[in-house]
Amino acid sequence: MKFLTRNWKQILIGILVLALGVSAFLFWPLSTDVTDRVPASYDYDVRILRDTYGVPHVFGVTDADAAFGLAYAHAEDDFLTIQQTLAAARGLLGAIYGPDAAPNDYMVQLLRMWEVVDAEYNTLAPQTRAVMEAYANGVNLYAREHPGDVLIKDLYPLSGKDIAAASVHKSPLFFGLDGTLGDLFREDRDEPVSPRPTSANPFDLLSPARWAVTGQMIDTQYGSNVLAVSPARSANGDTYLAVNSHQPWTGPVAWYEAHVHSEEGWDAVGALFPATPAIIHGHNRELGWAFTVNSPDLIDVYVLDIHPDDPNQYRFDGEWRTLEVQDAPIRVKLLGNLTWTVKQEVLWSEYGPTVRQDHGTYAIRYTGYGRVDIFEQLYRMNKATTFEAWRAALADGGLPMFNVGYADREGNIFYAYNAELPVRPEGWDWTDDLPGDTSANLWTGTLPFEQLPQVLNPAAGIIQNANSSPFQTTLGAGNPDEADYSPAFGIETYMTNRSLRALELLGGDDEITFDEFLAYKYDMAYSEASAPAQYRERLLNAEFPAGEDVTEALDLLRNWDLSTHPESTSASLMLLTLYDLDATVSGFSGSRLMKFDVTDDALVTSFLRAIEQLQTHHGRLDVPWGEINRLRRGTVDIPIGGAPDVLHAVYGDLDEGTITGTAGDSYVLMVRWDAQGQVESQSIHQFGAATLDETSPHYADQAALFAARKLKPVWLDEVDILANLEREYRPGE
Numbered sequence: 001m002k003f004l005t006r007n008w009k010q011i012l013i014g015i016l017v018l019a020l021g022v023s024a025f026l027f028w029p030l031s032t033d034v035t036d037r038v039p040a041s042y043d044y045d046v047r048i049l050r051d052t053y054g055v056p057h058v059f060g061v062t063d064a065d066a067a068f069g070l071a072y073a074h075a076e077d078d079f080l081t082i083q084q085t086l087a088a089a090r091g092l093l094g095a096i097y098g099p100d101a102a103p104n105d106y107m108v109q110l111l112r113m114w115e116v117v118d119a120e121y122n123t124l125a126p127q128t129r130a131v132m133e134a135y136a137n138g139v140n141l142y143a144r145e146h147p148g149d150v151l152i153k154d155l156y157p158l159s160g161k162d163i164a165a166a167s168v169h170k171s172p173l174f175f176g177l178d179g180t181l182g183d184l185f186r187e188d189r190d191e192p193v194s195p196r197p198t199s200a201n202p203f204d205l206l207s208p209a210r211w212a213v214t215g216q217m218i219d220t221q222y223g224s225n226v227l228a229v230s231p232a233r234s235a236n237g238d239t240y241l242a243v244n245s246h247q248p249w250t251g252p253v254a255w256y257e258a259h260v261h262s263e264e265g266w267d268a269v270g271a272l273f274p275a276t277p278a279i280i281h282g283h284n285r286e287l288g289w290a291f292t293v294n295s296p297d298l299i300d301v302y303v304l305d306i307h308p309d310d311p312n313q314y315r316f317d318g319e320w321r322t323l324e325v326q327d328a329p330i331r332v333k334l335l336g337n338l339t340w341t342v343k344q345e346v347l348w349s350e351y352g353p354t355v356r357q358d359h360g361t362y363a364i365r366y367t368g369y370g371r372v373d374i375f376e377q378l379y380r381m382n383k384a385t386t387f388e389a390w391r392a393a394l395a396d397g398g399l400p401m402f403n404v405g406y407a408d409r410e411g412n413i414f415y416a417y418n419a420e421l422p423v424r425p426e427g428w429d430w431t432d433d434l435p436g437d438t439s440a441n442l443w444t445g446t447l448p449f450e451q452l453p454q455v456l457n458p459a460a461g462i463i464q465n466a467n468s469s470p471f472q473t474t475l476g477a478g479n480p481d482e483a484d485y486s487p488a489f490g491i492e493t494y495m496t497n498r499s500l501r502a503l504e505l506l507g508g509d510d511e512i513t514f515d516e517f518l519a520y521k522y523d524m525a526y527s528e529a530s531a532p533a534q535y536r537e538r539l540l541n542a543e544f545p546a547g548e549d550v551t552e553a554l555d556l557l558r559n560w561d562l563s564t565h566p567e568s569t570s571a572s573l574m575l576l577t578l579y580d581l582d583a584t585v586s587g588f589s590g591s592r593l594m595k596f597d598v599t600d601d602a603l604v605t606s607f608l609r610a611i612e613q614l615q616t617h618h619g620r621l622d623v624p625w626g627e628i629n630r631l632r633r634g635t636v637d638i639p640i641g642g643a644p645d646v647l648h649a650v651y652g653d654l655d656e657g658t659i660t661g662t663a664g665d666s667y668v669l670m671v672r673w674d675a676q677g678q679v680e681s682q683s684i685h686q687f688g689a690a691t692l693d694e695t696s697p698h699y700a701d702q703a704a705l706f707a708a709r710k711l712k713p714v715w716l717d718e719v720d721i722l723a724n725l726e727r728e729y730r731p732g733e
Contacts, residue, residue, distance in 0.1 A: 021322045031225070034156045034363040038144040041732055042137050043069040046277070050726045053712060054689035054698030057721050060621040061126065064134035065381075066262040067277045070661040071138025072731040074256055078274055078691035079149050082139060085252050087155055089113070089165035091432065095154070095331040095339050102342075104333050105481025107168065107181060109328035110346045110353050111369075117165045120713050124164070129378040133162035135277035141732055166275040167374040167398075170252070175401050177366055182356075184301070189359045192396040193303055194434050194441075196428025208466040212323040223649055223664065224292035225466045226405030226496055227506065227521060231460030235511040237675035241268065241407035242521045243281050246629025246649050248663045249686050255667035257685055259716065260316040260382070267336040269714055270381040278378040285679055285716070286385045287408035288671045292465050294403045299662050300443075302351045302363040302436030315437045316350055324348035351436060363436055367420035367446055374585045384674030394418065395449035403465040409677035415463040417453040417470040417480075420446040421489045453480035462506045466498030468649070475507045500527035514672050520708045521670065523647040530645075532574060533562055535603055539577075542604050552621050566645035569627040575605070575625065575643050576610035579654045584609075608717045617657025631707050633687050634661050648709065661686075668710060682711035683720045 010248035036232050045067035046060040060066030075082055087093055091109060094102030121129070143149075143156055170180075183189065217732040223246035231237045247253055255271040260279060270282015281290045307313035313320045327343040331478070334340050347354035351363035377397020384390035394404060400419060406414040422443045424430055434441050453470035455463055458478030465473060471482045485491050504527060505520040506512065512520075526532045536557055544550045553573055560570035586603050603658055612623050620630075626639025629650060640661060642650035649664035671681040686706045690696035705712060715721045 004157045016622045019409055033147050034143050036065075036428045037156045038090060038095060038140045040144065042068065042141055044134060044137070044731070047553055047728060048073050049221065049690075049718075049721050049728045051715060051721055052726050053702065054726065055257050056689070057715070057718075058261065060260075060720070061264075062130075063262045063264045063266045063379075064130040066266055067131040068134040068138040069731060070258060070260055070277065071135040072142050073258065073515050074272075074274065075142035076140050077689055077693065078256060079142060079146070080692055081252055082274040083140045083155060083256075084168070085166055085273075086158060086162050088252075088362075089169040089275075090155065091163065091330070092154065095333055098333045102180075102330055104278065106328065106344050106450055107178070109326075109330070109344075110170075112348075112353070113168050114164060116168055117161050117372055120370065123159050123166055124373060124376050131159050131277050131379060132163040132375060135163055135455070136160050138731065139275075140549070144629075145486050146730070154405060156410070157277070163275060163277055164372045164375065165726070167371055168644065170273075171368060171374060171400060172366060174293065175295070175366075177299060178365075180299050180301065181435050184357060184362050185357050185439075187451075189357070191301075192429075192432045194429040194432040196435065197440075203682045223467050223496075223498070223645070224290075224403075225502070225521070225647060225649075226290040226292050226403065226415075226464065227502055227517070228405050228407040228414045228415075228463045229506065229512050229517060230407070230457060230461040231411040231675070232457075233506070233512055235513040235516075237515065239407050239409070239411050239413070239673045240512070240514060241283065241288045241290065241405070241413075241671040242517070243283070243288065243558075243667075243669035243671065244521060245281065245291060246651075246664045246688075247664065247666045249608045249666055250691075254691070255685065256691065257667060257683060257689065259714075261718075267716070269683075269716060270669060276378075277375055278382050280378060282669055282670050283679065283681060284382065284385070285409070286677075287387065287390055287405055288557070288669075289381060289390070289406045290669075291402040291404055292467055293494055294401055294417060294419060294467065295490070296417075296421055297430060297488070298368070298400060298420065298422065299364065299366040300422070300430065301433045302365065302423075302441075303433050303678065304349060304354065304361040304363060304436040306361050308593055308664070311356070311361075311571075317353035317437075317439050319450050321350065323354060323611060324696075349436070350439075351442060355659075362433075365424055366397060367401075367444070371400075373398040381720075387414070394576055402656070403467075403470070405463055407671070407673070409673040409679065411654050411673075412435065412457055413461075413463050413466060414457070415455040415470070415473045417450075417491065418449075419452065419489075419491075420453070421491075423447055424486075424488045426486070426488070428488075430490075447489070451487070455479065464499060464502040464504075464506065466502060467492075468496045468499035468531075469493050472503070473497065475503060495527050497530040497532070498647050498649065501525060501647055509590055514670075518670060518711075521647060521668070522566045522639050524643070525646060526564075531573075531598075532564075532578065535598070536560060536562075536574060538600060539603055542600055544604060544608075549611050549615065549621065550608075553607070556621060564625060564641055566624060566629065566639045566641040568624040568625045571625040571643070572614065572623045573629055573713070575652075576613050576628070577606045578617075578644060579659070580606035580609045580613075583654075628657065629659050630661065631686070631703055634694055636700045636703045638704060638707050641709070665706075668711070669714070679716075681714040684711045 004060050046065040049057040058066050087670040089106035094105045097149045140157050213625045225244040227242040229240040259269040270279040272280045285486045305315040305379040310325045326346050328346045329341050331339050331341045343362035352365045354363040380393035387461050400420040402418050404416045404418050423445045424443045455473045458474040460475040473477045556570045564571045631638050631640040642648035650661050651663045652659040666686050669683045673679050682705050685702045688698040690698040690703045
């Protein structure tokens with residue numbers, strides 16, 4: 001008995017020691033020291049000058065020096081998001097965040113992203129690669145100096161290929177590839193497949209009604225505005241540009257402001273995303289540009305005809321071909337530091353990436369595949385000093401989508417519907433899936449840039465786009481002709497409220513001053529031609545149950561001037577109605593979509609729920625919009641105007657009677673070149689330069705200005721920066 005007791009004690013002690021060891025492995029923080037992987041210093045000559053708003057002005061001798069400093073400065077403010085962006089492109093999210101993040105890593109391997117990067121990286125210009133390597137090294141140095149912040153040791157050292165991979169990874173997400181993949185993984189999927197062409201008229205099989213979206217707004221992933229005015233319409237021969245993208249206020253596609261300057265001629269200010277080695281949109285001394293999201297049809301799904309006796313063979317042009325089959329290793333975090341590597345099948349067919357499901361085997365084809373030159377394109381646009389050079393960079397680059405607006409010191413204004421539009425064989429219904437057994441529907445080319453919808457220096461002196469039709473870019477002559485473009489391209493023909501208002505405001509003023517231009521950009525009204533204006537009239541003529549609240553609510557609605565100013569008490573009713581429609585009506589994506597075909601019953605139901613929201617949470621109906629619509633950041637909680645799809649766009653999450661802004665107007669940059677070609681600009685960020693540091697004075701120091709629709713100066717000259725300097729330093733010192 002004593003012997004057994006003694007042995008059991010030893011066994012128990014052994015178990016306890018093992019348990020402690022396992023616990024230490026599972027939950028003790030892994031070493032984040034990267035000193036064995038990252039040099040202690042790099043040979044770059046760069047200074048970072050932070051102005052009084054914390055905005056970094058990066059001064060390098062060479063462009064590579066400046067890119068190194070840009071990465072270091074951005075890492076100081078948003079290191080976590082930069083790492084998350086690069087880890088996503090590496091396919092490491094599952095190992096960091098667990099099974100819910102693993103689909104990203106599957107996508108990276110399914111699309112062979114790193115095969116593309118490895119094959120194409122050296123085709124980039126040497127100077128581009130030097131900039132990307134320098135940016136990677138800037139993040140490397142910051143990681144070495146801040147080991148407690150490093151997400152995962154396996155990420156380091158970063159290289160220029162990682163930066164290129166970030167663009168390859170993020171680009172197709174903007175035109176919905178993740179949604180297409182998600183659709184293929186539904187438990188049940190029964191989508192129509194295009195019939196094969198049989199008609200002498202190749203367009204007979206296209207369904208015009210399915211492409212007819214005029215009169216409604218579709219749900220774009222993000223909104224945006226670009227406005228430009230030439231000397232032909234400005235009050236004193238100036239040229240104006242509004243850089244006004246609408247993005248989420250936090251996360252991997254939230255804007256960060258920076259100014260990059262080198263002695264090699266790079267001198268650009270504007271906004272960029274984490275892990276981007278150049279300004280995405282903004283201006284230099286000579287010219288400026290802005291992007292808005294467009295929604296062409298850039299993705300096709302093919303349904304493969306699988307051999308009845310061999311699941312790895314598919315019919316193509318009357319022959320059986322063999323799928324390329326691989327098992328992709330995906331590392332997944334299970335508990336604490338414990339990870340497990342699982343194998344996931346990835347397939348490849350003649351059409352491209354392919355997935356096998358119980359309900360079918362599907363191939364995906366999308367534009368832009370195989371290109372790694374997006375950042376080279378942006379870098380060239382940053383450095384261009386003439387319209388011709390800038391346009392050449394736009395035409396030659398790898399951006400597969402986005403509307404682009406432009407203005408310069410010479411008074412040129414320009415718009416392009418930028419997209420790699422597939423030149424699809426006619427006769428198929430490209431709104432459906434396609435039969436995956438024939439080369440007859442296997443497109444390979446895209447429409448040349450010169451043939452895309454474009455507008456250069458229209459007689460009206462204005463261009464605009466707000467995620468809207470390229471065929472109504474300006475007023476009068478100069479618009480592209482819709483008849484020139486096949487419906488198979490999927491080019492938008494609808495007009496958003498923002499576009500309607502932009503044309504109404506800019507087109508109604510023959511001599512626009514810069515102050516008026518600013519006011520037009522911050523317009524907070526719906527057009528009389530918009531869906532909300534029609535909703536108001538329909539509600540005023542609808543049948544409601546009797547009650548004092550309904551009578552008071554209809555009186556408020558009757559007096560609504562279509563404005564979403566924070567003081568408006570009438571706006572609250574309609575906007576809460578829109579948010580309710582967003583949550584309850586199938587096919588209505590309310591924060592970015594106002595549909596004309598919402599039924600009267602749905603409108604009435606949502607209006608009654610808006611009344612209930614106001615009474616329940618505010619105790620009255622005449623609540624100013626700013627009491628409901630809030631900008632919240634740390635300890636800041638302030639009213640804000642604007643609403644879905646007005647030029648001063650604000651989108652948010654509704655909870656217990658208030659809305660917290662989450663997206664919309666974010667980084668705003670308003671640019672003016674005077675008649676002599678001198679540039680000045682003003683900007684604002686919804687929060688501030690310090691993206692993640694709640695202890696920083698710049699965590700929310702721009703929020704009050706943003707909510708008040710005010711701007712701060714942009715300093716380009718070093719003498720002005722030094723006059724408004726917070727601190728100056730060199731990375732690594």
